Amino acid sequence: KKEIFPDIYDLPPFFTLQKVEETKNRQFEMWHEIMFKYFDLDNRFVIHIDKDLKKLPFFNPKLQIGLKKHVLVNLVESLIDIKRAEWVNEGASFIIFTRDINSLAEKIWQWIKDHSLLNEFETVENTKLDFHYEKSPFFNLPDFLLERVLLLLRDQGRVYLFDEDYNQLHHDDERKIVLFKIDPKAE
């Protein structure tokens, strides 16, 4: 965890919203990196604004200084701008995409191709239970993230999605993804 925090994390101004635009951009860039690494290591994806404000990484116990709520909200908004976060629970919490969805989708697609899963049906449940997936990029993926990846792969024309009754799920269909099938014609 020591490598997650740059030296400037131990200086008080890092927790004050910088007023000069360029400095603020630099500050936010560093905060983004801290949040991606910290929550990825912790395997956490849902962050609560009030509850987590007084904890690492938003609060530095050495300095006894932390981000103010409006600064954290600003940070989350900037993550949303780059599609790495979403508000949930009416703004009380947010989901953070510690890994970029596009590169995660590519990684999963490559793994599927390398393991000859083309033309096979697979259940979402099996990707969590089957030991074959233990060394795969599916491993330990939270449901919401896997769902996003599958939706992206569907939009790219690489997979078909189905519900528990084998009904195909199309765009804007909000039923739960239970099954997916790789399109054999996809590259």
Place this chain on the structure above:
Amino acid sequence: MFFDIEDEIAFEEEVDELFTKTIEAKMEKMKQSKEQFKKNLRRFADTHQREINEDPAFRHSFLKMCKNVGVDPLSSSKSLLGKVGLMQFYNNLAIQIIRDCKSLSVKQGGIILLDDLRRLRNKDKSEKDSITEEDIETAINKIDDYFHSGYELLTINNQRYLRSVPKALSNDHSSILAHVEGKKKGWSLSELEKELQWTPSRIEHTINELLQDGYAWIEEKEEEFNYWFPSVILRTLH
């Protein structure tokens, strides 16, 4: 002693002619020596090319020798000494430095300790292949020759820094940075006024400029802001 004007003129002309012939003879001799010297220098560079490129101490002695005789082996890769490969060496180093500055400046702001750059460059190198601060300075001077980029070497309290943002530091900027260098604390305007014995408007104006240029960060406090200067109080690498 001259008996008449004509004798005087004739004498003057003889002296001028002798003087010109002597100078011309000396120039010719110097020209031949210079050509011979160039050949010797080239032979030396060819023989010791590996040491020049791999041994920092040898490289610096060679560069110093060239400088003393007014030869620049970095002026062109097509030059007599350009084929030693030093030009390529410093070009590559210059490109690496530009990249390092870009990545370090996200954390540090516009000025970077030269020692930090050196340690970054030497991270995976053996002592034999290491880069020195002199190498970095030579490469930086080359960057500026090519791009007029505004990269500039500064000394603040006996520490060498590289400024990698285009705007030059004024004397007032440098004075404040020198005053806060190495001290891990924030400064209020009133504190700086007292310590530097400047007028409030001078302090405020200079601090605002340092803020705008990214050298200073603010810390919100109850009564007044504190100003911090990460570039001169943080070491990038432990």
